[in-house]
Amino acid sequence: MTMTAIVTYQCPACRRSYAADRPLWRCDCGSHLDLATGQGLTRDEIAVGEASLWRYIATLALSGPPRVSLGEGWTPLVWRDWQGVAVSFKLESQMPTGSFKDRGTAVMINHLLEVGVGAIHEDSSGNAGASIATYAAAAGIPCRIYVPGAAARGKLVQIAASGADVRAIPGTRQAVSEAALAAAGESFYASHNWQPHFIEGTKTLAFELWEQLGFRVPDNILVPTGYGSNILGLERGFDELERNGEITTRPRLFAVQAANCAAFAAAWAAGGDRFVPFASSPTVAEGIAAPKPVRFAEVLQALRRSKGGVVAVAEEEIVPALAALGRLGFFVEPTAATVAAALTRLLRDGTIEPGQTTVVVLTGSGLKAAERIGELLGIGASP
Numbered sequence: 001m002t003m004t005a006i007v008t009y010q011c012p013a014c015r016r017s018y019a020a021d022r023p024l025w026r027c028d029c030g031s032h033l034d035l036a037t038g039q040g041l042t043r044d045e046i047a048v049g050e051a052s053l054w055r056y057i058a059t060l061a062l063s064g065p066p067r068v069s070l071g072e073g074w075t076p077l078v079w080r081d082w083q084g085v086a087v088s089f090k091l092e093s094q095m096p097t098g099s100f101k102d103r104g105t106a107v108m109i110n111h112l113l114e115v116g117v118g119a120i121h122e123d124s125s126g127n128a129g130a131s132i133a134t135y136a137a138a139a140g141i142p143c144r145i146y147v148p149g150a151a152a153r154g155k156l157v158q159i160a161a162s163g164a165d166v167r168a169i170p171g172t173r174q175a176v177s178e179a180a181l182a183a184a185g186e187s188f189y190a191s192h193n194w195q196p197h198f199i200e201g202t203k204t205l206a207f208e209l210w211e212q213l214g215f216r217v218p219d220n221i222l223v224p225t226g227y228g229s230n231i232l233g234l235e236r237g238f239d240e241l242e243r244n245g246e247i248t249t250r251p252r253l254f255a256v257q258a259a260n261c262a263a264f265a266a267a268w269a270a271g272g273d274r275f276v277p278f279a280s281s282p283t284v285a286e287g288i289a290a291p292k293p294v295r296f297a298e299v300l301q302a303l304r305r306s307k308g309g310v311v312a313v314a315e316e317e318i319v320p321a322l323a324a325l326g327r328l329g330f331f332v333e334p335t336a337a338t339v340a341a342a343l344t345r346l347l348r349d350g351t352i353e354p355g356q357t358t359v360v361v362l363t364g365s366g367l368k369a370a371e372r373i374g375e376l377l378g379i380g381a382s383p
């Protein structure tokens with residue numbers, strides 16, 4: 001089996017590069033790091049007997065086979081009618097911990113094991129915290145997760161059930177991040193938003209869509225977007241296929257945000273790649289409420305290159321979309337319903353046309369938020 005020989009990280013700010021043979025989550029200059037361009041994938045390199053993302057191991061930036069796996073990836077792609085239009089729904093909600101994060105986490109944790117990391121911590125109150133705590137448990141390494149004091153109990157239970165040390169931090173989400181940063185000397189900061197191998201994992205979404213559509217790329221992909229790790233993973237994956245001559249066109253990528261907290265939408269409307277201050281308020285799509293995404297310009301550039309865009313949906317669009325998805329057989333968390341709301345809008349304004357191949361990525365299971373969904377859909381105590 002071909003494995004990537006030398007893996008390097010590059011700093012987009014100061015251009016320094018590092019061999020990725022030791023634990024790193026950011027550059028000495030303070031910027032995030034990116035993985036250097038990979039060798040890419042051709043279809044004859046796919047390990048076709050492997051019903052998980054490890055079918056693409058030939059192109060992953062790891063030096064050996066996985067040391068830990070929970071069978072992540074190779075999620076179903078299901079066709080349904082959405083307002084009379086055939087659309088394919090990618091069920092990332094069916095991952096081991098119930099969210100798409102397992103793609104990034106599985107590859108990141110295997111890299112960290114390869115470079116000798118022993119104990120990790122992370123800040124998250126949601127799907128990333130649950131995913132990282134679960135994979136740390138599977139790998140047998142200690143894990144501490146910093147969470148906001150007001151985090152939803154259901155999510156905390158999933159984190160704590162893995163045996164992770166859960167530390168509740170009072171105050172803002174920023175205070176939680178600062179607590180995690182302050183702990184960087186005690187254990188490795190396995191941040192899904194910073195560590196570049198997380199995006200190496202999310203790129204396998206591009207390979208799966210291409211393969212599941214009969215080695216063709218779709219016209220459009222809609223993704224719920226907070227920090228943008230799926231957008232960056234899709235761009236990286238399709239880029240690798242294009243460079244190897246496997247595809248000649250790229251899909252339009254649409255980042256979907258909740259209008260109540262939409263950093264990318266604000267910058268997109270301003271026409272640049274720079275962060276612009278924006279007003280924010282709570283949203284039912286709490287999984288994508290990201291006040292200041294790390295790889296900000298990169299996400300916007302990926303969207304522009306793809307000729308896609310940013311769609312910000314209102315709360316009153318998200319809840320009916322959540323209800324409609326449930327009736328189609330997709331019990332997803334409110335965050336994932338944003339893409340269905342965006343699809344409705346893009347079909348209505350003609351941006352997406354009925355004859356095109358459109359993929360809607362459903363990122364998280366409704367089992368994560370059953371109580372909240374009950375409230376939103378007006379389902380009483382005895383339905």
Ligand SMILES: [Zn+2]
Nearest residue numbers: 011014027029
């Ligand atoms: Zn740097």
